[in-house]
Each structure stands twice: as C-alpha cells, then as structure tokens.
Amino acid sequence: MKEISTLRLAKELERSERTIFTVKELTSQIKDLLENRFLLVWVEGEISQLKNHDSGHIFFSLKDEEALLKVIMFRERARELPFPLREGLQVLCFGRISVYPPRGEYRLIVQRIEPRGLGSLQLAFEALKRELAARGYFDEARKKSLPAYPERVAVVTSISGAALHDFLRVARERWQAEILIYPVRVQGEGAAEDIARAIDNLNRMKDLDLIVITRGGGSLEDLWAFNERIVAEAVFRSRIPVVSAVGHEVDYTICDFVADLRAPTPTAAAQQIFPDRKQLIEDLDFRRRRLFELISERLRKLERELHHLSKRLKSPEKLIQETGERVQDLEARLRKALAHQFFLKENRFRNLVRHLEAVSPLAVLSRGYSVTRKLPEKIVIRKAREVRTGEFVEILLEEGRLEARVERIHPDNHLF
Incomplete structure (x- = not known):
C-alpha cells in the first residue's frame, strides 16, 4: 500500500475545493471497481467459520497466515458440492468478488469448490464417504443383481484409454454380447459431469442390461472425478445395474461403493460380467453325459423291476378261470343265503297268520x-x-x- 507524504496531505487540506463522497457513493465506486476488476477468480485458502444455514446457503471464510476473506455459496451451487465442507479443509474456490454495501464488506461468491492437495482430497473423500454411507447409498440390500447372461452392455469410459481395450478383449473372448461404448472424459475439468450425464442418458435406453464405468489406474487426483457427488448420485438412481471398475485393485472410489458391483480392474470386470462360453459348453456337455448316464441307469432299474414283476404276474386265462370260479362260489353262497332268509320270513309270516286268526x-x-x-x-x-x-x-x-x-x-x- 502506498504511503501518502505529510506535505501532500497538507496541500490537499489547504485546497478550497474538496471532493466529498457520501458513504453510499464511495461504496458504490468501490463495488464497481472490485467487481469489474475481479470478475472471476480462483482463491486458495483454509476453511474457517463454517456455517450451513437453514436456507441451504453456506457461509464460511477463507484464510491464510495473513488475511481472511468472507465467502458465500448459494443454495443452488451448494446442492452440487462434490464433498462435504469442514473446518480446516484446504480448498480452491472459484467465483466472483462482490461488495455488500449495507455492511461495507466485500466477499467471494463461490461457484465451485475443489479440495487442494493430497491431504485435503483424502479428507474430502472420507467426509463424502461417511455422509453417503449414513444415507444408505452403500447398503447391500438396495443393490441390484447382475444378469447371468447379458446381451447389451454399455461401457462408460475414455475412447482412447487402455481400460477400454482390456475390457473389450476379455469380453469378446468370453461371451457374445452387444457392447455400446459411451465416450466421456475420465479426468480433469468436466469429467464428473460427463460421467453422470452418460449414466442418466443410458438409463433412457431400452433393453440395456448393464452399465460398466471404467478407467485405468492413477493417483487420487487422477481418479477424483469418480469421487464426486454428482457421479455417486447418478449411480444411485440408475435403474440399470452398474459395475464400477476404476483404477487398480488397491484403488477405491466413491463410485465403487455406490455401484452394484465393484471390480478391481477393467479386465476383472469383464470376467465377472460375462460367463465363459467355452466353460459353459464344457459344463453343458458334462451335464448332458451325466443326464444320459442317470436316465440309462434308471431305465435298467425299471427293466429289472418289470422282469421281476412279470414272474409274479399270472396269465389272463388263469385269472379269468379263477375269477369265474369265485363268481360261481359267491353265486351258490348267495342262493343259499337267500333261501335261508326266505324260509325264515315264511315261518314268521305263518306264525303271524295264526296269531291273527286266533284274535x-x-x-x-x-x-x-x-x-x-x-x-x-x-x-x-x-x-x-x-x-x-x-x-x-x-x-x-x-x-x-x-x-x-x-x-x-x-x-x-x-x-x-
């Protein structure tokens, strides 16, 4: 800041004509100067005095060792935050300078916030992970089952990455399916928005069995697009099962936790999604042979039982003869029984007649x-x-x- 000499101050005070501003006029000129000079800026600092207002707006300050800047993020932008804010988090804020005349304050109106540095990225990752876990985004009960024999699969990835080639190579070796490639940026500015948009658009397609989100390995910064809230939200609301195959086996992203299945690598994703056609043919052939053996053994057993029963079975002529003899015997016994009953009834009738005659x-x-x-x-x-x-x-x-x-x-x- 320039210092004004004592001599100059004295001359200014002796002048007959003075330029006098009202508070409003001076503040207005400062407002125009600042807002036109710092239209859009990136500012790095540590979050302090954080307050999440009931209205949905977020108020906090950015500070470093020598200064403090008040910051506000309005509700519309706050909803799109890729991770929860917390005190002490080192961040990079993008926005515009604005002056608030009623308080004579200048502040930063934030449009976007990014974690700054590995430590801040890890803190942001853990904070968003805890929040989404508490909201049930990772619950196994809500995750959808993958189709056993997928026919149409969409792959969301970079068209030039090695991950796509690894996935396609293994997929074609194992199974015959229609594979749709949806090219997106998988790193850098706008990558998270590309991925979320791809998931939403694919969910409007008919007869799509599966969505695979994949890319090769990289640092935490390289994979950060897959840790943003917008991607987690898109995966969560997808009606189509989603497989996340991001990075190497040791890499974990928020997308992995929300997805219906996490594969450690693009190659492993293809192995988990598609059945092995050769193995299936071998299994079917084994089952066919085994079924034939079981049926043959069953038929042999039935044949032995039939042979055994045939020995116990009498000839039809003999059965007819024995049945006829039984009928004749039953007929004779029936005649005898009827004659006896007739005799008893007749005797009783005669006794009744005699009794009636007597009276x-x-x-x-x-x-x-x-x-x-x-x-x-x-x-x-x-x-x-x-x-x-x-x-x-x-x-x-x-x-x-x-x-x-x-x-x-x-x-x-x-x-x-």
Missing part, C-alpha cells in the same frame, strides 16, 4: 258267539242299557245275520 272276531263267531249291532248306526252293543225296547238290532253269526226288534231288556248277566 279275529270271525274265530269267536265260529265258536257259537255272535256280534250285535244297533241299527241303523251299526254300532256294536256291549251293554243291555245301550238299547231301548222297540229298537232294531242286527245280529252277526258265523254264517249270515239276523235283524230283530228288542222286546224286553234284562240288565243282569245271567246266561242261563
């Missing part, structure tokens, strides 16, 4: 008795007082009947 009124009449009935009602007379002198009665005999008129009534029972 029949006709039998009483045959012994010299008669039945007298009052006329004209023909009511049987049991007592002498039931009739009057001069009334007519009917007398039933064993043979024939008599009509008489009552001349005299004797109420006693003397017969003679």
Whole structure:
C-alpha cells in the first residue's frame, strides 16, 4: 500500500475545493471497481467459520497466515458440492468478488469448490464417504443383481484409454454380447459431469442390461472425478445395474461403493460380467453325459423291476378261470343265503297268520258267539242299557245275520 507524504496531505487540506463522497457513493465506486476488476477468480485458502444455514446457503471464510476473506455459496451451487465442507479443509474456490454495501464488506461468491492437495482430497473423500454411507447409498440390500447372461452392455469410459481395450478383449473372448461404448472424459475439468450425464442418458435406453464405468489406474487426483457427488448420485438412481471398475485393485472410489458391483480392474470386470462360453459348453456337455448316464441307469432299474414283476404276474386265462370260479362260489353262497332268509320270513309270516286268526272276531263267531249291532248306526252293543225296547238290532253269526226288534231288556248277566 502506498504511503501518502505529510506535505501532500497538507496541500490537499489547504485546497478550497474538496471532493466529498457520501458513504453510499464511495461504496458504490468501490463495488464497481472490485467487481469489474475481479470478475472471476480462483482463491486458495483454509476453511474457517463454517456455517450451513437453514436456507441451504453456506457461509464460511477463507484464510491464510495473513488475511481472511468472507465467502458465500448459494443454495443452488451448494446442492452440487462434490464433498462435504469442514473446518480446516484446504480448498480452491472459484467465483466472483462482490461488495455488500449495507455492511461495507466485500466477499467471494463461490461457484465451485475443489479440495487442494493430497491431504485435503483424502479428507474430502472420507467426509463424502461417511455422509453417503449414513444415507444408505452403500447398503447391500438396495443393490441390484447382475444378469447371468447379458446381451447389451454399455461401457462408460475414455475412447482412447487402455481400460477400454482390456475390457473389450476379455469380453469378446468370453461371451457374445452387444457392447455400446459411451465416450466421456475420465479426468480433469468436466469429467464428473460427463460421467453422470452418460449414466442418466443410458438409463433412457431400452433393453440395456448393464452399465460398466471404467478407467485405468492413477493417483487420487487422477481418479477424483469418480469421487464426486454428482457421479455417486447418478449411480444411485440408475435403474440399470452398474459395475464400477476404476483404477487398480488397491484403488477405491466413491463410485465403487455406490455401484452394484465393484471390480478391481477393467479386465476383472469383464470376467465377472460375462460367463465363459467355452466353460459353459464344457459344463453343458458334462451335464448332458451325466443326464444320459442317470436316465440309462434308471431305465435298467425299471427293466429289472418289470422282469421281476412279470414272474409274479399270472396269465389272463388263469385269472379269468379263477375269477369265474369265485363268481360261481359267491353265486351258490348267495342262493343259499337267500333261501335261508326266505324260509325264515315264511315261518314268521305263518306264525303271524295264526296269531291273527286266533284274535279275529270271525274265530269267536265260529265258536257259537255272535256280534250285535244297533241299527241303523251299526254300532256294536256291549251293554243291555245301550238299547231301548222297540229298537232294531242286527245280529252277526258265523254264517249270515239276523235283524230283530228288542222286546224286553234284562240288565243282569245271567246266561242261563
């Protein structure tokens, strides 16, 4: 900062004409000067005074050993943050300088934030990993099964990378499938957006069985696109199963954890995705031979059982003869049983007839008795007082009947 000499200060104070600004005017000119001079800038520093506001905006300060700069990231950009912010994280911020007149403050309006240095990258990686794990992005229960025999597979990768050639070589050796290549940047500015866009676009395709995201090995910085939130979100919402094959066996990315299957290398991905056609043919041939052996053994066993049963089986003529003899025997026994039943029924009938004859009124009449009935009602007379002198009665005999008129009534029972 330039120092103003005492002499110059004195001359300025002695001038009759003074240039006087209001606070608003001066602030406005400072605002125009700063915002036009520092339209878009990259600023490196350490995060401090971090505050996540309920509105979704993020407020913090960037500091180094000698200065502090207030920073704000508005809600729309905060949603796109590739990793959670935390105190002490060294970052690189891209944005524009803005002056806030009511407070006389200048601040940085951030559009993009990147971790700075290996330590910061690792901290950002661990922070996003913890957040997504807590939200269930890595849960095994939500992961989709891979098709056993894929027919259409899309590969999201760099068209010039060795990873694509390794994957295609192994895939063609193992299985016949239609492989679609979706070229993207896999490193540097815009790579994460390319990868996420590719996943979303492939999910609009029909009859696609699988998506493979792959690239060769590299440093943490080289693989950083696969650690950004936008890629994790795209993999998470994919309706098509996703296989992540990023880097070497020792490399792990956020994309690996979210994907339905993590393969350590592009070659291993092709081996895990596609069945080995030669091995399948050998397995089928072995199963065919084994099935033939089992069926043959079963047929031989059934043949032995049939032979054994045939020895126990009687000839149809003999069976008919034995059946006829049994029918004749049953017929004779049935006739005998029916005759016996008929005899018993007949004897009982005769006994009943004799009993009825014994109690029949006709039998009483045959012994010299008669039945007298009052006329004209023909009511049987049991007592002498039931009739009057001069009334007519009917007398039933064993043979024939008599009509008489009552001349005299004797109420006693003397017969003679």
